[in-house]
Amino acid sequence: MSLGFIMLVHTALDRAAQVARHWATRDCPIVIHVDQRVSRRDNRKFAESLADLDNIVFCRRRRCEWGTWSLVGATQDAAEMLLENFPEVRHIYNASGSCLPLRPVEDLKDYLQQRPRTDFIESVTTEEVPWTVGGLDSERFSLRFPFSWKRHRFLFDRYVEIQRRLKVKRKMPENAVPHLGSQWWCLTRQTLSAILEDPKRKQHDRFFKRVWIPDEAYFQTLARLYSTDVESRSLTLSKFDFQGKPHIFYDDHLQLLHRSDCFVARKIWPNANRLYDTFLSGDRTSMASAEPSPEKIDRVFTQAIERRTRGRTGLTMQSRFPRDGWENGKTGSPYSVFEGFNCLFTDFEPWLARRTGARVHGNLYDPRRAMFAGGEKNYYGSLSGNAMLRDYDPKAFLTNFLWSTRGERQCFQFGPNDKQAITWFVATDNNAQVNVISGAWALTLFHSNKNFSTIRKEAARLQKIEMKHLDILRSPYTKARVRIWTLADFLEDPMHHFQVILDEIGPRSNRRLTEVPTMVDLKGFGRFLQNLKNQGMKPVLMGDFPVTPNSDIQKPDPQKPYLVR
Amino acid sequence: MSIRTSYKLRLMRKRWRIRAFRKRRELKQIVNNTAKIKPDDILVFSTLRNERRRLPFFLKYYRDLGVKHFIIVDNNSNDGSAEYLMEQPDVSLWWSKASYKRARFGVDWLNWLQMRHGHNHWTLTVDVDEFFVYPFCDTRPLNALTDWLDASSIRSFSAMLLDMYPKGSIDDAVYHEGQNPIEVAPWFDSANYSFKKNKEIGNLWIQGGPRARMFFADKPERAPALNKIPLVKWNRNYVYASSTHMLLPRGLNQVYDEWGGEKASGCLLHAKFLDTFTEKSHEELARKQHYANSHEYKAYYTTLKEKPDIWCKWSEKYINWRQLEILGLMSKGNWA
Numbered sequence: 001m002s003l004g005f006i007m008l009v010h011t012a013l014d015r016a017a018q019v020a021r022h023w024a025t026r027d028c029p030i031v032i033h034v035d036q037r038v039s040r041r042d043n044r045k046f047a048e049s050l051a052d053l054d055n056i057v058f059c060r061r062r063r064c065e066w067g068t069w070s071l072v073g074a075t076q077d078a079a080e081m082l083l084e085n086f087p088e089v090r091h092i093y094n095a096s097g098s099c100l101p102l103r104p105v106e107d108l109k110d111y112l113q114q115r116p117r118t119d120f121i122e123s124v125t126t127e128e129v130p131w132t133v134g135g136l137d138s139e140r141f142s143l144r145f146p147f148s149w150k151r152h153r154f155l156f157d158r159y160v161e162i163q164r165r166l167k168v169k170r171k172m173p174e175n176a177v178p179h180l181g182s183q184w185w186c187l188t189r190q191t192l193s194a195i196l197e198d199p200k201r202k203q204h205d206r207f208f209k210r211v212w213i214p215d216e217a218y219f220q221t222l223a224r225l226y227s228t229d230v231e232s233r234s235l236t237l238s239k240f241d242f243q244g245k246p247h248i249f250y251d252d253h254l255q256l257l258h259r260s261d262c263f264v265a266r267k268i269w270p271n272a273n274r275l276y277d278t279f280l281s282g283d284r285t286s287m288a289s290a291e292p293s294p295e296k297i298d299r300v301f302t303q304a305i306e307r308r309t310r311g312r313t314g315l316t317m318q319s320r321f322p323r324d325g326w327e328n329g330k331t332g333s334p335y336s337v338f339e340g341f342n343c344l345f346t347d348f349e350p351w352l353a354r355r356t357g358a359r360v361h362g363n364l365y366d367p368r369r370a371m372f373a374g375g376e377k378n379y380y381g382s383l384s385g386n387a388m389l390r391d392y393d394p395k396a397f398l399t400n401f402l403w404s405t406r407g408e409r410q411c412f413q414f415g416p417n418d419k420q421a422i423t424w425f426v427a428t429d430n431n432a433q434v435n436v437i438s439g440a441w442a443l444t445l446f447h448s449n450k451n452f453s454t455i456r457k458e459a460a461r462l463q464k465i466e467m468k469h470l471d472i473l474r475s476p477y478t479k480a481r482v483r484i485w486t487l488a489d490f491l492e493d494p495m496h497h498f499q500v501i502l503d504e505i506g507p508r509s510n511r512r513l514t515e516v517p518t519m520v521d522l523k524g525f526g527r528f529l530q531n532l533k534n535q536g537m538k539p540v541l542m543g544d545f546p547v548t549p550n551s552d553i554q555k556p557d558p559q560k561p562y563l564v565r
Numbered sequence: 566m567s568i569r570t571s572y573k574l575r576l577m578r579k580r581w582r583i584r585a586f587r588k589r590r591e592l593k594q595i596v597n598n599t600a601k602i603k604p605d606d607i608l609v610f611s612t613l614r615n616e617r618r619r620l621p622f623f624l625k626y627y628r629d630l631g632v633k634h635f636i637i638v639d640n641n642s643n644d645g646s647a648e649y650l651m652e653q654p655d656v657s658l659w660w661s662k663a664s665y666k667r668a669r670f671g672v673d674w675l676n677w678l679q680m681r682h683g684h685n686h687w688t689l690t691v692d693v694d695e696f697f698v699y700p701f702c703d704t705r706p707l708n709a710l711t712d713w714l715d716a717s718s719i720r721s722f723s724a725m726l727l728d729m730y731p732k733g734s735i736d737d738a739v740y741h742e743g744q745n746p747i748e749v750a751p752w753f754d755s756a757n758y759s760f761k762k763n764k765e766i767g768n769l770w771i772q773g774g775p776r777a778r779m780f781f782a783d784k785p786e787r788a789p790a791l792n793k794i795p796l797v798k799w800n801r802n803y804v805y806a807s808s809t810h811m812l813l814p815r816g817l818n819q820v821y822d823e824w825g826g827e828k829a830s831g832c833l834l835h836a837k838f839l840d841t842f843t844e845k846s847h848e849e850l851a852r853k854q855h856y857a858n859s860h861e862y863k864a865y866y867t868t869l870k871e872k873p874d875i876w877c878k879w880s881e882k883y884i885n886w887r888q889l890e891i892l893g894l895m896s897k898g899n900w901a
Contacts, residue, residue, distance in 0.1 A: 241899050242899065243717070245716060245717065247901060248712075248713060248716070250701070250704065250705050250709055251704060251705070252701060252704035252705065269709055269712065271706070271708065271709065300901050301901050303901070304897065304898075304899045304900065304901035305899055307826070307827050307896065307897060307898065307899065308822075308826050308827060308828070308898050308899030309824075309825075309826045309899075310825055310826060311822065311825050311826045311827040312827065312893060315827075315893045316760050317725075317760075317821075317827070317830070317893050317894065317895075317896065318723050318724075318725040318760075318769060318771060318792060318820070318821060318830050318894075318895070319723055319820055319821045319822065319827055319828040319829065319830035319895075319896050319898065320821060320822055320825075320826065320827040320828070320896065321760055321762065321769055321821045321822070321823060322822075322823060322824065322825045323823045323824070326823065326824050326825045327825060328825045377877070378778070378877045378878075378879050379879060380755075380756065380879055381754065381755045381756025381757050381879060382754035382755065382756075382757045382775070382778065382877055382879045382880055382881075383756060383757050383879070384757065384777075384778045384782065386778070386782045388782055388783055388784075388785055389773075389777060389778065389782055389785050392759065392785035392786060393759035393761075393785075396758070396759035396760065396773075400756040400757060400758065401756075403756050403893060404755060404756035404892075
């Protein structure tokens with residue numbers, strides 16, 4: 001007999017009794033503290049259910065409240081009783097009623113036997129603790145906390161504020177350095193009795209009575225004064241979420257708990273029948289001297305916290321609706337917007353799809369309907385291509401679209417003929433790659449069979465829209481990677497510009513570009529622009545085109561669309 | 566929130582409470598088993614009309630989740646629904662022949678019954694064609710969730726309405742009594758939803774899905790709301806302000822995170838589109854007892870005449886809650 005337990009109990013008494021019985025019948029004495037808030041009737045029933053075991057004793061009941069001294073007081077009482085009543089106990093394990101042993105007690109005993117002078121108590125200095133709640137770490141020790149955080153939050157906060165303003169700083173007891181850690185420790189008789197029998201205990205207690213959450217500080221700080229060998233970790237597997245409350249284990253954690261090789265886990269849901277049945281059954285096999293390895297469980301809970309605090313990038317849903325700027329990325333994955341390319345090249349979309357392996361759509365914001373790749377009516381996620389539905393919430397259309405196609409690069413066309421409401425969203429999205437050949441829309445007009453006066457009006461309208469669009473893309477708020485060429489600039493060296501764009505899109509294009517899409521006929525375009533000017537409209541977005549037909553603009557030979565460099 | 570709006574909302578809440586109190590007279594108690602309700606029991610509240618065929622599975626589904634008692638208002642059914650419910654030991658039944666519409670689509674009745682019987686209980690307010698799915702629902706009973714919510718000081722839990730539909734014509738999706746309707750209509754839209762925030766009451770307004778796609782493409786702003794907050798730790802001062810879409814006091818509508826994180830949430834699988842639907846929309850249109858002049862049912866009726874197929878090749882087939890989680894329709898939040 002070398003191991004004894006302290007058990008603090010306040011709910012789910014039947015489960016606590018089950019666990020206590022498990023330990024007691026395996027020759028581990030237990031001192032149980034039952035919270036004063038448990039009704040007298042329940043307490044009596046609880047005590048009676050364990051009355052047949054003479055190595056279980058109950059200590060004086062106190063009213064315990066989270067974050068207050070009462071918990072330490074209860075632990076002290078129980079520890080004193082344990083040390084006095086069971087002199088053969090060498091290690092004292094502090095547990096709660098919702099703890100569950102995962103490995104046979106013999107394993108734990110052997111483990112401790114091999115480390116007879118080691119104190120297992122998580123104990124870290126306040127500077128190194130990232131997990132404190134409420135922004136209080138070193139102030140836990142330097143301020144006073146007479147008000148309950150749970151019941152009198154207002155007074156609690158005000159009193160902290162006042163003390164901060166008055167620069168209150170309490171003096172630590174002699175030699176003590178503030179340490180924090182889990183209250184589920186396992187200490188040796190030597191260390192624990194040194195703490196409890198210290199002649200200065202009165203001073204220590206007085207100091208810690210006004211510390212905040214002393215159950216995470218009292219033994220952790222004082223153990224450092226007396227222990228010869230502190231192993232700063234808890235033998236109890238206990239995970240805390242981002243609000244500082246413990247994660248709960250359920251039946252479906254069985255395998256994880258099995259594989260963790262930890263000795264004790266907390267906190268178990270009282271109705272997790274399968275866990276209790278499995279781990280309390282007598283026929284648990286020993287795992288020899290395996291070291292506890294809670295990493296797998298850690299990962300599950302770290303992911304949970306990550307999901308709660310950061311969420312999934314690009315997702316808007318019923319329980320994730322970030323304010324502007326808090327999205328952690330507005331959309332789910334990188335995408336490219338091409339403006340003017342399908343006016344300049346006749347087979348741009350299939351060419352781009354071939355070159356990049358990306359999914360290339362037409363004009364998603366076409367006023368008639370969203371032009372999905374392959375002429376689909378709907379798309380991934382059953383997203384409707386209907387213009388009315390799309391324009392009802394153009395942002396949601398794009399975020400939905402990118403969310404459900406994540407994993408595959410999406411490209412789509414855009415132009416001044418499209419619905420413009422999405423511009424700001426795309427411009428401020430750092431997933432967007434926007435490539436613009438400004439003024440290329442004029443080519444479509446140039447090739448159209450319309451009256452010149454209609455063309456002129458149309459050109460003026462489109463130019464106005466595109467200028468506004470470009471202003472947004474050039475604004476200081478823009479986060480997208482934007483490239484803007486005038487039509488004339490682009491034509492100077494199309495191969496080079498394509499290479500830059502494709503390099504950025506993906507690995508498929510790391511070979512040198514050998515093939516460009518077919519360009520529309522540009523003969524007479526300079527003249528066309530001059531005609532627009534003559535009619536009183538000033539085309540500015542296309543760049544400078546000479547009027548003469550024999551210009552020096554290179555146009556690929558229509559018979560040979562393949563260029564080899 | 567200014568004192569003014571705060572006071573305005575308070576008045577609004579009081580108004581709905583008084584209204585619920587007045588509407589109590591329209592309810593006639595048929596069976597009262599509420600004495601059997603124990604302090605920690607989870608309760609289901611529901612209003613229905615002519616749902617006899619769906620009832621056996623509905624009750625079984627929620628009993629299996631761990632619901633201990635059903636409080637149901639029967640709005641003058643004539644297909645034996647009431648008779649069936651009267652035989653159930655865990656159902657308390659009220660009956661009303663008054664106008665569903667004037668009881669604000671049953672909300673007033675349920676508000677009253679919740680005030681009386683729901684206080685300090687976790688209450689789940691669902692229709693007979695709505696099936697609550699939450700994270701880990703295949704391995705953890707409902708009280709695991711409510712215990713966790715209690716421990717996390719969360720009072721209300723969101724579950725978006727997810728419209729389920731069959732492949733092929735609705736009329737061919739024949740539903741038999743006792744069957745799981747999700748087997749008949751297992752398809753849904755996975756990412757076709759829009760979200761807006763109601764500034765005054767703070768709830769999200771979700772629209773979209775197959776109903777918007779099929780029936781409201783030309784007037785999307787009128788597409789029905791899909792946001793729901795069905796699971797609430799009830800207090801007698803709470804009221805549902807409009808169906809289960811929003812609650813007062815408005816803090817209960819804060820079921821979403823605004824700083825980039827995800828709160829835990831579930832889904833209500835909505836098995837509306839079965840063979841019963843055409844008949845029902847016919848009847849409902851004649852009764853004129855639905856929201857906003859039954860414009861919703863008018864839209865259904867006109868489209869349904871053409872025997873449409875809601876299914877498209879991008880529809881997802883329902884497997885389990887994990888699938889919904891991965892698709893981003895619901896979230897585990899920090900429940901692990």
